[in-house]
Amino acid sequence: MTGSAPSPVRMGMVGAGFMGRQHIDFIRAARGAVLTAVADPAANPAEFECPTYPSTAQMLDAEQLDAVIIANPNALHVETAVECLQAGVAVLLEKPVATSYAQSRRLVEAVERLYGRLLVGHHRRHHPxxxxxxxxxxxxxxxxxxxxxxxxxxxxxxxxxxxxxxxxxxxxxxxxxxxxxxxxxxxxxxxxxxxxxxxxxxxxxxxxxxxxxxxxxxxxxxxxxxxxxxxxxxxxxxxxxxxxxxxxxxxxxxxxxxxxxxxxxxxxxxxxxxxxxxxxxxxxxxxxxxxxxxxxxxRGSFPAQLDHFVEVARGTAAPLVSADDASRTLALVEAASLAARTGRTVDVARFSADAQAEAEADG
Ligand SMILES: NC(=O)c1ccc[n+]([C@@H]2O[C@H](COP(=O)([O-])OP(=O)(O)OC[C@H]3O[C@@H](n4cnc5c(N)ncnc54)[C@H](O)[C@@H]3O)[C@@H](O)[C@H]2O)c1
CATH class of the missing domain: 3.30.360.10 (Dihydrodipicolinate Reductase; domain 2)
Structure with a gap:
């Protein structure tokens, strides 16, 4: 039986700086994806051969996207990812998922609540x-x-x-x-x-x-x-x-x-x-x-990551790096910072449980 190839996944790029431009090159080289729009307040519209928008909200309103890659500054990651998940598009979110473990748990909760398709850009895991x-x-x-x-x-x-x-x-x-x-x-x-x-x-x-x-x-x-x-x-x-x-x-x-x-x-x-x-x-x-x-x-891990993201966006693969998985890595970063500040050995499971309880108490 022969079937026609699925249409390329329509991708938006949020943040077209150092990393975003590399993602754009990988999208252009991929068979399964097409660069449909760019959202970046500093983008030069002449540069990208596709519509550009000053904000993610304007891009999501104006375009029919299947997926977005988010490579804006770290502090914007969670709010941008939640905004995109609420719009029903699949997300490849650059690392770190958030700037704090507590924030990353908000993202994990949003992915679960919205049945979101979200892959985190720990690209090295895709290297053969x-x-x-x-x-x-x-x-x-x-x-x-x-x-x-x-x-x-x-x-x-x-x-x-x-x-x-x-x-x-x-x-x-x-x-x-x-x-x-x-x-x-x-x-x-x-x-x-x-x-x-x-x-x-x-x-x-x-x-x-x-x-x-x-x-x-x-x-x-x-x-x-x-x-x-x-x-x-x-x-x-x-x-x-x-x-x-x-x-x-x-x-x-x-x-x-x-x-x-x-x-x-x-x-x-x-x-x-x-x-x-x-x-x-x-x-x-x-x-x-x-x-x-x-x-x-x-094989390079970025092209492999993009192929995997296309599968995640189509719903045919579970993400190799989920929000929950990446959140555990962030707990380690934060535990390291606490260990450096206090000079103490930090028990990672206890630290994560305390940080989550604190985040829940703060609403
Ligand atoms: N996977 C990797 O190996 C890797 C490598 C480098 C950077 N990164 C990650 O990529 C992200 C971007 O890093 P970078 O070095 O490209 O930074 P950068 O400062 O070069 O690029 C960030 C871009 O985001 C844009 N931006 C700012 N506010 C925005 C908004 N509200 N909406 C949309 N765009 C906005 C900026 O104008 C800029 O063009 C970071 O999260 C970083 O950790 C990942």
């Missing part, structure tokens, strides 16, 4: 190396996971902070803007985090928000983790440099973002180098280690 790493970890190929080490450090240009002032105000910072992706991936790969400790600093940039953070994690599985993130330090170590995801960043083949050590083998990600003792030698530290690379079919 991550799917392969997850199956290696979950399938026991490393043995019992003992520890994980992650790093994201890159030196952002001064204009990043002066041209978009929200980048240097509370509601931004390297933990919420960048390390949120790493925390999300570490949860995806290694499971939920039970406890977190953190130290934050703004020694280099001197802004209200931190430029560098160091976190220690205890996973529910018992594995331990450490994660360093900085937007002030030059480095080749981080997801953006270790993948060809974006032409905006240099690509250094074979660089590493995460190292995961287990009782049988170690794995670096995203190059998927796996280190293990040969079966013929004793499995201890005196034996030579072999290195093999786990194979996977290469």
């Amino acid at each position: 190396a991550i799917a392969r790493a997850r199956s290696a970890i979950r399938g026991g190929e490393l043995g019992q996971v003992v520890a994980v080490n992650g790093m994201w450090s890159a030196r952002k240009e001064p204009e990043y902070f002066t041209e978009a002032p929200w980048h240097s105000e509370p509601g931004a910072g390297v933990t919420l803007i960048n390390a949120v992706h790493d925390l999300d991936l570490l949860r995806h790969l290694c499971g939920e985090v039970a406890e977190i400790q953190a130290i934050q600093g703004s020694n280099v940039r001197g802004l209200d928000v931190e430029d560098t953070v160091s976190m220690s994690l205890r996973f529910e599985s018992g594995a331990l983790g450490s994660l360093i993130a900085s937007d002030a330090g030059v480095s080749p170590w981080g997801w953006d440099q270790a993948t060809e995801e974006s032409l905006a960043f240099p690509f250094l083949p074979d660089e590493v973002a995460y190292r995961i050590v287990g009782t049988r083998a170690a794995l670096s990600v995203p190059n998927l180098a796996m280190y293990a003792y040969a079966p013929s030698v004793p499995a201890d530290w005196h034996s030579p280690l072999s290195r093999t690379y786990l194979p996977y079919a290469p």
Whole structure:
């Protein structure tokens, strides 16, 4: 039986800045979607070859959209997403879903109440190396996971902070803007985090928000983790440099973002180098280690994310990253911030329950 291909999903873009423009390029390259309109108070109508509107409300009123991608400043995420869900369109919401855990719970409640179709833009989860790493970890190929080490450090240009002032105000910072992706991936790969400790600093940039953070994690599985993130330090170590995801960043083949050590083998990600003792030698530290690379079919995570979003918008797939899932990652960011302020170890489940109870009491 042959069927005609479904019509492309009509997509609106909310926020056409650094990230929004990249989404627009991905929509233009996709077969399943068509860019129908842009909403951005600063948009130049001549630039986009489609109608532009100064607000999301005006775009939703004027256009028949199936879906929107939201890449406006973080502080607007929840209200914009709820507005779009109420209009009945599917939403791909950039990370972080909100600027606080309490706000993110409002979004989770709205998604449930409105039966909304909402995917969160933790795009790295769509990378084929991550799917392969997850199956290696979950399938026991490393043995019992003992520890994980992650790093994201890159030196952002001064204009990043002066041209978009929200980048240097509370509601931004390297933990919420960048390390949120790493925390999300570490949860995806290694499971939920039970406890977190953190130290934050703004020694280099001197802004209200931190430029560098160091976190220690205890996973529910018992594995331990450490994660360093900085937007002030030059480095080749981080997801953006270790993948060809974006032409905006240099690509250094074979660089590493995460190292995961287990009782049988170690794995670096995203190059998927796996280190293990040969079966013929004793499995201890005196034996030579072999290195093999786990194979996977290469594909960029943004195009894969967009294809998945088309399925979510059509109602044929459940979101790989739901609002509830992303909200748990945000709880970790907030727990890290509390740990850094107080110097205490934060119990993540207790912190999340207290924050939710406080949010409910505030209405
Ligand atoms: N997934 C990723 O890897 C990734 C990378 C960078 C940024 N982001 C996320 O994308 C979002 C945007 O970040 P950015 O770096 O592109 O910021 P940006 O400042 O470059 O762009 C934001 C855009 O939103 C527009 N805007 C402001 N108010 C608006 C409103 N009320 N309605 C519609 N548009 C409005 C601004 O005019 C601007 O063009 C943030 O949430 C950020 O965390 C994600």
